[in-house]
């Protein structure tokens with residue numbers, strides 16, 4: 653059988669990794685980062701990740717860019733209190749354990765198609781450029797509490813299987829939740845909207861204008877359920893602006 657000399661993940665040129673005696677075969681050999689063998693690779697992944705990360709730092713807090721597309725993290729990941737000056741690419745990344753990005757300043761970030769299988773935290777983080785969470789799956793709770801989206805925030809087709817906390821989040825740019833799936837609760841209390849448009853669902857029937865908190869206007873459109881929730885909560889200052897259950 654053909655032995656690959658590079659990882660099978662599209663575009664990855666790292667050497668394949670295989671547990672045990674180092675022998676690998678077939679076309680499905682992946683590097684330590686892309687290998688789906690989460691249980692077996694844990695220890696070696698940690699070591700490789702530390703080296704990978706060390707090479708991205710330009711000083712003690714600043715990371716130039718992160719290309720972690722398609723990585724499969726078998727362990728908890730903490731990238732807190734950092735400044736990432738270039739693109740952070742976590743597209744199609746799988747986080748098997750908790751992932752924390754609290755207080756980290758992102759430039760642009762791509763989490764499209766990523767899957768968070770445990771808790772995800774972006775508390776007090778900020779995104780200066782587009783934050784892309786298209787088709788991202790949050791299997792457990794996620795917190796964007798006090799998170800600031802300065803540019804576009806794209807949550808289209810995202811799946812929230814746990815609670816999604818957006819309390820005190822700032823949405824300054826175009827904000828898209830079209831076809832977002834909320835299986836439990838979405839907490840949007842005390843959000844700050846200076847964005848021109850925030851959309852929920854692809855049916856753009858504007859029925860709520862939140863003049864109290866927005867500098868322009870907010871368009872909320874979703875289902876009848878959404879409609880009923882906005883009627884209950886939108887007009888009360890202290891109550892959740894948007895809280896719904898689908």
Ligand SMILES: [Zn+2]
Pocket residue numbers: 659660661664665666682683684685686
């Ligand atoms: Zn690879």
